[in-house]
Amino acid sequence: MFYQLPESLQPEIDALEKLIVDFRSGTIDASTLKAHRVPFGIYEQRTNGIYMARVRCPGGMITPDQLTGVARLSDKYGNGEIHITTRQELQIHGLLVDRLIPLQRDLLKEGLSTRGGGGNTVRNVIVSPESGIDPDEVFDVSPHACALTTRLIADPGSWFLPRKFKIAFSCCARDSGYARFNDVGFIARIRDGVRGFRVYVAGGMGSKPEVGHLLEDFIPERQVFAVAEAVKRVFSRHGNRKNRHAARLRFLWRELGEERFRSLYQAEMAELQDCELPKSELEVQPVARVDAVPHIEPIAKGADCALWKSRFVAEQKQDGLFSVLIPVLFGNVSTSSIVALAEFLHRLGPDVVRLTIGQNLQLRNIPEQSLVGTFEVVRGLFELSTAARFLGDAIACTGADTCKLGICLPRGALQAVQERLRRSNLDLDRLAGCRLNLSGCPNSCGQHPLADLGFYGRAGRNNEVLYPEYNVVAGAVVGEHAPQFAEALGRVSARDLPEFVHELIVRFLSGQPRFESFRHYLQTEGKQDIRALCEQFRKIPDFEADQNYYYDWGAKAQFRLEGKGGGECAAGLLWIPEK
Template identity: 45%
Template sequence: MCKYKLPESLANDIDELEASINKYKKGEMNSDELKARRVPFGVYEQRESDTYMIRIRCAAGFVTPEQLEKVIELSSQYCMDKIHLTTRQELQIHYVKLDDIVTIIRELSKAGLASRGGGGNTIRNILAPEDAGINPEERFDVSPYAIALTSRLIAENDSWTLPRKFKIAFSGSDKDKGYATISDLGFIAQIKAGQKGFRVYAAGGLGTKSRTSNLLLDFIPEKEVYNIAKTLKNLFWKHGNRKNKYAARLRFLWEKLGEKEFRNKFAEEYETVKKENYSPLEVNSFSNTSIEATFQTVKIEDKRDFELWRKRFVNSQKQRDLYSINIPVELGFIKNEKALELVNSIKPFGNNVIRITKDQNFLIRNISERYLTNFYDFLKTNQENFNRPFIYDKIISCTGASTCQLGICFSRGAAKAIIHKLSESNIALDNLYNLKINISGCPNACGQHPVADLGFFGKAGRVDGKLYPVYNIVAGAVVSESETRLAEKLGEISARDLPEFLTDFLKTYLDKAAKYKNFREYILSEGKSDVEFISGKYKNVPHFKEDKNYY
């Protein structure tokens, strides 16, 4: 099975974390010292006192049903009644008590999972498209490379002591579904003269100062993937800014050195790395084949509803007669009991059956057509909000001020208000299937608003000295090799008026959509002025005494 390997040092690292927590509890270590040790383990403090979040690495979004079951079990036993799917294809469990952190991390390691690198100045979870290996348009399956590179890098000590976080992504085609062109290091699959390889991008990323990546190398053979990653990691480790974390990502090093000097230093380091004669990655491919289940297929009575569900959530794989199924998870949170029901439904189909998507949903794969009715029947019986337009569950939001200590606005609450408002509208939401709506509670871009078709990020406004929550409006992003463009700031809207603004705007867009090839073309033509006009209708925020609901 193609899973990442836990480093041999992990058990000792967990022991050291346990020792640090014990010192903190005895008063022998302060909170900042403990933070420096727990955050690289993916353990973040939440707003509620003495509660923490643990982020679990799932390279390329891959997790086996048994691993997912273990996470659900731990969440039920120690945390809350939900698990969370992240935009980096990871799992999170929330409201963990300090005394339970090490126990949970040890139990995760028994299942082949690690939280190490879930936060801090480390090699973060490596991305690949959730449909890698089954997408008819891909050049080849990139997910085994993401997993193999994970195994190699998390075994190296310097992967935990970088100047800042380091994010890597793989994509299988020019459509860049893995976000290689907005990462610190990105690989896009190529085939040259019959040889598998990659085009390499570097020094991009999202945050308060987002940047698209730069083309670094037009082609490298597949055997050079590790050497390239090692080279850029070394370059970052040696020359990155360790004094100012707000200007420490690799993209700031590119800007500081300038393109010519960055390329020169990269070339020098690359020659040094090649002389070390590191072995290429051990890439083990996935077998995307069907497994015959022992249960009988289900007959569907409401064929019209089944066909609507199939149109919304089911896609053909490149493997003949196999299909993938999108499993919506509203805002990435799924109740433990519902997640466990899902696990039990997919176990008969083997280990290579589920991925976590970047829009915080699940993707089931390798399902024969005859079992689609079984999944339809199961989901209709067990899933909340069954068979509603997929746009509801593709809305992305960070956790916001409800749990995040950096959050300015309650972005998840805003997303829920948007979902409620859309459900009351008469908008043809199925016609917005591919529209990306992203919400961040602050400028840090954890909700990935810079790559949204329509995005929002929080800030504070003021009327007569009273603060109220406001969202900047951004729009028009494109992520595709050679065409990647970040969303442009077009206006602002109060949090109170956000759902009404969005509903008005989407109605306007759909009235005009037939004239345009895509949403970005609309934004560049009429969309900007439409955003300005519609948001302008809500620009007058009442005083606190007139309507305290705005504050």
């Protein structure tokens, strides 16, 4: 287990149970229940009366036993699938109201909870997926995320904030944990031989993204809790509780100005350290590892896994051990695949699997001689393991499928892109490491602001008829120093999006020797090509000439905006296109 549940959780579940009973008997209304269940990480899906629960897993850390446990709970109470989120959590979907409390109690037995999976709370703490195994990291920051989680979820103040509060850790300046794009971001560094962090605050994506600002140039690791708690208290005391559209920490930073924000923060720090030491110090336990890992015999000797290795396997900093990335389409995986995988992993120790920020699974601490055996298990369970890495790394939010704010259907579009590219015979391995991100609206759940190539949904209008369209962005720079959000470059209809991506890749590959990577291309000349392609695809046929343009990918009905808006995990924003 990677974090400790507080004793307060049991009575909180009891209280939620009472509210659900009251709701079912008509004593309280749906909105009263909602105010309590959303901070418990329980959302209503687009279908009324069907719920989703989001399980906290700091840094995507979960033991194989817990993974099996969650999968079995999805079978017992949900729809037999598990969803991996971009905040390294697990979601169980398709829950009826009478299953919500039994699920909570069973999760508790697994040492897991959904508390803080939604609402105005401290959300799941995310971590660079390669932390602990990366040869270039400063040090492993996963234990800090776990210890901080244990401390923060024990504090009732973490559940009543002005808005959601997101924390991230990166193990080096490449910032693969997106520390600069969270409310509080810690980036590992060592100063004078002392392990610690640079701390950034008030970053975030959303519809108005902002890069986090430097708060502390160096704090020793034992101060991680005090710093996070002090920022949380500033947010709690001074944040905007009246207008949730302007409530995230970045709005407070802007409103107060850096100087005032700092002085409030320093006052909270002083109080924490003067009055509450040693309580404010964080005790960090390294993640337990199993040293003698058993050898796993390949089932069929000599399976050819060289291509798979080049795509998905990386050497760890620990001699003789390897990590394996398992690409999971849209982060959705059947419980039977999870159970089979966990059964295989079980033999390898507790710290052998992580949920990644790319909605994939990462195996770690696999000995070299067990790689072929791993390959055989993985390729049988996860179809994208046989495709180029670029396809498996792509991210799309749920979009209008299940999200009331969704304008477009990004998963349908991504699937169409994947089909187009798989038909093409292009050398997609040259795109490895690049991020393709799609969001169904400007809210960034598909993380398009951090994309090498990204799209976010909007409604276009042609001769007064609405059609699904995407804004195109490209060239984000992720890293501690000089990060940049992807630049807006134009628009393309949903229908033409797959062809657009295909043509862009063709252009890159034909000029390839000049660019060290697809990323490099998109940060430079590629932007011009994108603008040119947007122009090329600008004109779409009228409705009478080709109705396909007016149906989104995977939609049965013609594109329209009615019924959108008012999503419950959201601020209820809606974007109507200009005429």
